[in-house]
Amino acid sequence: MDEAEDVFREYIQSKGLKFTPERKAILNYVFENHGHFEVEELLFEMRKNKVRVSKATIYRTVALLVKCGLLREVIFGEKHTHYEHVYGHEHHEHLVCSGCGKIIEFSDERIEKFQDEICVKNMFKPESHRFQITGYCEECVGGKSK
Amino acid sequence: MDEAEDVFREYIQSKGLKFTPERKAILNYVFENHGHFEVEELLFEMRKNKVRVSKATIYRTVALLVKCGLLREVIFGEKHTHYEHVYGHEHHEHLVCSGCGKIIEFSDERIEKFQDEICVKNMFKPESHRFQITGYCEECVGGKSK
DNA sequence: TAAAAATTTAAAATAATTTTTATTTGTTGA
DNA sequence: TCAACAAATAAAAATTATTTTAAATTTTTA
Incomplete structure (x- = not known):
């Protein structure tokens, strides 16, 4: 802080x-x-x-x-x-539940490697990325309200 | 069509x-x-x-x-x-250039595998995902206007 | 063909965000 | 110390994208 x-x-x-x-x-x-x-x-x-x-x-x-x-x-x-x-938190991605709005964070080093690989291939200089999966969390599967 | x-x-x-x-x-x-x-x-x-x-x-x-x-x-x-x-196009992700706004599309089967793996781990039922990298394209690297 | 249902248009409403304007605060230097 | 300048603020107005409303129109159906 x-x-x-x-x-x-x-x-x-x-x-x-x-x-x-x-x-x-x-x-x-x-x-x-x-x-x-x-x-x-x-x-x-x-x-x-x-x-x-x-x-x-x-x-x-x-x-x-x-x-x-x-x-x-x-x-x-x-x-x-x-x-x-960003400060004090390591970089992570999000799972967003369409049912209840809950956000689950996850991270995986492979994503950065991936980014680099893709950027090299496309001659692109990355500054940031965002990987987000939308769907339904454990509690919301079954009673899918959308 | x-x-x-x-x-x-x-x-x-x-x-x-x-x-x-x-x-x-x-x-x-x-x-x-x-x-x-x-x-x-x-x-x-x-x-x-x-x-x-x-x-x-x-x-x-x-x-x-x-x-x-x-x-x-x-x-x-x-x-x-x-x-x-979506219709008539295979699923892909985006590189978005902050300099000129250009959008480059890319795709990689590993992303879907990744998604599945993460979702299993988090007991999440995926419906869609989005992977987007923001940065600068070849032409815009150098003269970074932002 | 009359009545009901769905769709359309245009305008008004809404929601998030940005800009404007007048005021306040802080700083500088005569 | 005090005028005067710059930056920042609050509050209101403006803007932008989108959604809703209300009235008119089209389509379907009995």
Whole structure:
């Protein structure tokens, strides 16, 4: 958590921006209270604790956190963006249950090798990848609501 | 193309829906003129040829085409949904260039094996997957505009 | 052909996100 | 210290993609 703050602070400063109380508060909430989250949730969580920041500031700050590599966007098929921690978590992929919305994380070193192999073949310089499997989790198999 | 129409017609009828001229026209444009496309493009293309259908109808029809397995949604990191043909194309994954937006398709049988292995391990019933690599294509490496 | 059902259009509504505008805060230097 | 400049904020308005609504039209069926 403190180290995440260092990374953010450093990024902020390198861009000639300011490490404002709002940015600090958002960073704290992002890294103390959530795994995957959405902007709306974060806002709600902060409001609940009487920490008042505007929605626009959250959107702008989260964008900064993505840019400096602390967060990444994850798209689960809903209309709004989900975010997850990059800092302090090893890279992983997702299983998304269409029944109950549950997210199961998994990782496998073979995926990176794969990526490299494919990129070499296509003369492509990879920056990131996303592997996502959609289907039904154990509990939802059988009573498939969709 | 004709076969795609058969699939659609069959689906439509199996659901007790109607194979209207609008639906037929949209199907034709989807399968004659496009690889990847967006609703807005499709609308534009049809208007250009004086084929008049409302945007709402396109959205509704495209959703039907997804449901019956002729199309699938692909998310490239933009705010609007992209669609691609499933019918007549084998399954593939995407390399998305952040520089110029180019999409390179690739496929590899190992990915399906992988999926199955991971799903068994997690007691998950897969329905679909998506593997996408973001980065820079040959031409864009060097002059990285982002 | 009349009545019911489904579909269409166009406009309004919605949802997520971005932009604008006026205000606030922080900093700088005379 | 205080004007003046830059950056950041809140709140509201704007935007974009998509969905819904309501009214009109088409199709099907009895």
